[in-house]
Amino acid sequence: xxxxxxxxxxxxxxxxxxIDTDMIIPKQFLxxxxxxxxxxxxxxxxxxxxxxxxxxxFVLNKPxxxxxxxLVAGDNFGCGSSREHAPWALAxxxxxxxxxxxxxxxxxxxxxKNGMLPIVLPQEQVDxxxxxxEKGENARMTVDLExxxxxxxxxxxxxxxxxxxxxxxxLNGLDDIGLTLEKADAIKSYEERVAQERPWV
Amino acid sequence: xxxxxxxDKIWDAHVAQEAEDGTCLLYIDRHLVHEVTSPQAFEGxxxxxxxxxxxxxxxxxxxxxxxxxxxxENPDQMPEDSRIQVAALDTNAREFGVHYYPVTDIRQGIxxxxxxxxxxxxxxxxxVCGDSHTATHGAFGSLxxxxxxxxxxxxxATQTLIQKKSKNxxxxxxxxLSPGVTAKDVVLTIIGETGTGGGTGYVIEYCGxxxxxxSMEGRMTICNMAIEGGARAGLIAPDxxxxxxxxxxxxxxxxxxxxxxxxxWKTLYSDxxxxxxxxxxxRGEDIAPTVTWGTSPEDxxxxxxxxxxxxxxxxxxxxxxxxxxxxxxxxxxxxxxxIEIDTVFIGSCTNGRIEDLRAAAEIVKGKKIKDGMRAMxxxxxxxxxxxxxxxxxxxxxxxxxxxxxxxxxSMCLAMNPDQLSExxxxxxxxxxxxEGRQGFKGRTHLVSPAMAAAxxxxxxxxxxxxx
Ligand code: SF4
Numbered sequence: 001x002x003x004x005x006x007x008x009x010x011x012x013x014x015x016x017x018x019i020d021t022d023m024i025i026p027k028q029f030l031x032x033x034x035x036x037x038x039x040x041x042x043x044x045x046x047x048x049x050x051x052x053x054x055x056x057x058f059v060l061n062k063p064x065x066x067x068x069x070x071l072v073a074g075d076n077f078g079c080g081s082s083r084e085h086a087p088w089a090l091a092x093x094x095x096x097x098x099x100x101x102x103x104x105x106x107x108x109x110x111x112x113k114n115g116m117l118p119i120v121l122p123q124e125q126v127d128x129x130x131x132x133x134e135k136g137e138n139a140r141m142t143v144d145l146e147x148x149x150x151x152x153x154x155x156x157x158x159x160x161x162x163x164x165x166x167x168x169x170x171l172n173g174l175d176d177i178g179l180t181l182e183k184a185d186a187i188k189s190y191e192e193r194v195a196q197e198r199p200w201v
Numbered sequence: 202x203x204x205x206x207x208x209d210k211i212w213d214a215h216v217a218q219e220a221e222d223g224t225c226l227l228y229i230d231r232h233l234v235h236e237v238t239s240p241q242a243f244e245g246x247x248x249x250x251x252x253x254x255x256x257x258x259x260x261x262x263x264x265x266x267x268x269x270x271x272x273x274e275n276p277d278q279m280p281e282d283s284r285i286q287v288a289a290l291d292t293n294a295r296e297f298g299v300h301y302y303p304v305t306d307i308r309q310g311i312x313x314x315x316x317x318x319x320x321x322x323x324x325x326x327x328x329v330c331g332d333s334h335t336a337t338h339g340a341f342g343s344l345x346x347x348x349x350x351x352x353x354x355x356x357x358a359t360q361t362l363i364q365k366k367s368k369n370x371x372x373x374x375x376x377x378l379s380p381g382v383t384a385k386d387v388v389l390t391i392i393g394e395t396g397t398g399g400g401t402g403y404v405i406e407y408c409g410x411x412x413x414x415x416s417m418e419g420r421m422t423i424c425n426m427a428i429e430g431g432a433r434a435g436l437i438a439p440d441x442x443x444x445x446x447x448x449x450x451x452x453x454x455x456x457x458x459x460x461x462x463x464x465x466w467k468t469l470y471s472d473x474x475x476x477x478x479x480x481x482x483x484r485g486e487d488i489a490p491t492v493t494w495g496t497s498p499e500d501x502x503x504x505x506x507x508x509x510x511x512x513x514x515x516x517x518x519x520x521x522x523x524x525x526x527x528x529x530x531x532x533x534x535x536x537x538x539x540i541e542i543d544t545v546f547i548g549s550c551t552n553g554r555i556e557d558l559r560a561a562a563e564i565v566k567g568k569k570i571k572d573g574m575r576a577m578x579x580x581x582x583x584x585x586x587x588x589x590x591x592x593x594x595x596x597x598x599x600x601x602x603x604x605x606x607x608x609x610x611s612m613c614l615a616m617n618p619d620q621l622s623e624x625x626x627x628x629x630x631x632x633x634x635x636e637g638r639q640g641f642k643g644r645t646h647l648v649s650p651a652m653a654a655a656x657x658x659x660x661x662x663x664x665x666x667x668x
Contacts, residue, residue, distance in 0.1 A: 001249055002249070033240030033241065033244070033285055033286055033289045034240065034241065034244045035241050035244045035245060035248065036244060036247075036248055175249075176351070176355060176363070177245075177249075177251070177354065177355050177358045177359060180226065180355065180358075180359045180361060180363065181358070181359060183217075183218055183226060186217050186218040186226065187217050187218075187226070187228070187359065187360065187361060190217035190218075190228055191228075191360075194228070198325075198461075198462070198465060199458060199461070200323070200454035200458045200459075200461070200462045201230050201323075201326065
């Protein structure tokens with residue numbers, strides 16, 4: 001997993017509540033053998049009409065938001081099916097941070113496994129970020145995970161909470177595999193010992 | 202030193218690191234890979250810029266999706282999603298540099314047959330695969346079990362698994378097996394006795410005179426179905442039979458290394474006073490040719506029995522049995538040997554090895570399959586197929602009216618073109634009789650290869666001892 005570094009990016013406002021994983025990635029895209037490449041199908045049914053044309057009103061289709069890396073969303077983001085394809089699709093689109101008052105549990109966990117940071121904030125702070133995001137392309141926010149701060153385009157600083165262990169994993173780019181790789185020395189010395197004891201393996 | 206079970210010994214030899222809470226980093230000696238459960242794992246490696254830690258210990262082969270009919274090298278024979286999965290394995294195996302047997306390679310076959318056959322599976326190893334029937338390899342006294350896709354990625358990247366130890370269970374089959382009784386009948390009888398949950402939380406070691414007397418093929422049949430008894434893994438201690446089978450296989454040790462290996466393998470047995478958390482003992486003489494009547498592998502009875510009634514059971518099993526009987530279209534009280542069969546499948550990682558084909562051929566030799574019967578033999582690998590052709594078994598099957606197929610999982614599961622249609626009833630040498638396993642609304646009776654062959658000839662489930 002890539003290390004989560006401080007970045008400045010465009011935030012897209014998605015005030016809709018209960019955006020479920022079916023909306024994030026509809027079921028016809030689950031037959032894939034890949035985790036990557038789902039970004040073009042993110043929010044497919046909201047983003048495209050039945051003929052496959054872009055719906056101009058959908059936020060991520062608007063010129064100002066096509067390069068968004070942050071979503072500021074309504075309550076209960078990521079509810080519904082547990083499909084890990086949802087965070088896969090968002091990450092592939094380029095989203096690194098989702099801000100909401102609340103998230104569905106499984107989606108929340110899946111985000112961390114895929115290098116994304118879901119941030120829970122009280123309603124009034126989400127409102128503040130939402131109106132900042134609505135300013136469009138000029139409203140670039142900065143997310144600093146180390147300091148646990150979001151800085152709005154106006155320079156206003158909002159603090160957020162994050163589980164210390166998850167923070168550690170994101171900052172260092174560690175997933176389960178990453179954590180095991182931290183024990184690479186133990187694996188290596190095991191391999192060296194076995195190469196002596198049971199060279200045929 | 203405190204006495205240990207075989208499982209304890211193999212476990213201890215593979216702990217690369219142990220945490221305070223007993224969670225271990227278990228080193229994996231062999232990682233087998235097939236097309237269905239690996240694409241996202243390889244993709245994960247690619248996305249994070251990782252390599253396969255030990256490509257030399259990783260063996261890939263397509264088996265679940267591939268057709269078993271001639272001309273299958275042509276990808277047009279597969280539906281789109283199967284084709285994509287097989288193509289993905291092809292790309293991944295080549296790009297990451299793991300050992301690979303594509304469909305055009307004579308060594309291609311069902312992953313659990315390919316591993317032992319080529320000497321990848323050796324005693325005392327840890328073997329994993331994204332497939333529950335990895336338990337098969339336990340027949341060599343290797344700790345072998347299935348894993349999920351995220352774990353596949355973990356093993357690819359680190360050659361380890363994060364694991365906690367299971368409990369020890371001993372299943373002893375004493376005495377001798379009667380004529381006509383095979384390993385398949387033994388394991389169906391065990392599961393009938395212990396239930397599909399009987400082994401949950403345990404690693405089972407199968408032992409006793411009847412197990413000792415089995416060939417490696419028979420031992421693989423037993424361990425293959427450990428998972429159907431709920432256990433993650435089954436084990437049989439290695440002995441001369443094991444060494445004999447392994448010796449000379451392409452990836453088995455040679456020369457001085459062979460001697461050293463055998464010396465270590467000979468220490469792999471459960472100490473006399475080792476502790477067992479659970480023990481089951483069955484008399485070999487009590488085991489008869491066995492068939493399943495329901496939709497769970499535990500629904501196993503001697504062929505001489507009758508179809509049970511739901512009231513014969515207690516608790517949740519009453520309703521389950523009712524549902525099974527309805528699905529299977531059977532009436533309580535009818536003789537199992539009166540059940541008419543229209544399809545016979547001989548193959549799978551349970552019973553797709555040379556010995557299985559020999560046992561089946563012996564029954565059908567000089568006979569014809571029943572009119573209207575659809576019967577197929579699907580060798581477990583290209584090598585098994587070639588050997589069977591050389592021994593004349595293929596001709597026996599063909600003369601009798603069987604289809605003689607190419608290697609793959611075939612009708613073991615409805616994921617490739619070989620499927621049961623609604624209402625069709627199959628005597629199958631595979632391992633799962635779940636609803637829809639062999640095709641939508643298809644009905645499966647699990648049997649040994651000899652019993653399947655007998656059913657093909659008579660058109661009914663048949664006591665092979667009477668043929
Ligand atoms: S033969 Fe059947 S049980 Fe064995 S690996 Fe193939 S599908 Fe699974």
